[in-house]
Amino acid sequence: MDPGRTGKSMSKPRRPRAVTTESGSTTGRRRPIWTCPKCGARLISKNLWHSCGTFTIEDLFTGARPGVVELARAFVGLLQSLGDVQVLSQKTRLVCVARVRFAGLYPRKTGFRAAFALRRWLRHPRIVKTADYGPRWRGHFVDIRSERDLDDELRAWLQESHDTVGIQDDIV
Ligand SMILES: [Zn+2]
Secondary structure (H helix, E strand, O other), X not given: OOOOOOOOOOOOOOOOOOOEOOOOXXXXXXXXXXXXXXXXXXXXXXXXXXXXXXXXXXXXXXXXXXXXXXXXXXHHHHHHOOOOOEEEEOOOOEEEEOOOEEEEEEEEOOEEEEXXXXXXXXXXXXXEEEEEOOOOOEEEEEEEOOHHHOOHHHHHHHHHHXXXXXXXXXXX
């Protein structure tokens, strides 16, 4: 009889092997980013579901007021200035990915809703909506209607989003 079964005879769960980057250095718990060969999307794991396909920013703003696509392009320029990011148009939204998705936009007829994730809650009159995906991904939304809305304040929020959530600063 073995009432005090310790579990020693049970097989241990397999531990993930240490990963090696292209440069040959180990990266601890960080997994290499996988790039979808079809659409070029950066994904945190191979064959992760994503809206795979080729959409353009114009597709997103079909039927929008004149000037909105240009406004969205200016936002994309802002996103690209944050660091090594990938900006992808998907079926219903545009996403911005560093190591992981951290920002993007949702089209509107008269502009768009800019989205970004922080580790903290930001309380500000410009935040029109929030989305709680846990302490590591707190979504914030700001309505953008003119170039004036793409200001230093928004830029600072986006940079914080990139520098924390986007590059996974909590994973060593
Ligand atoms: Zn794909």
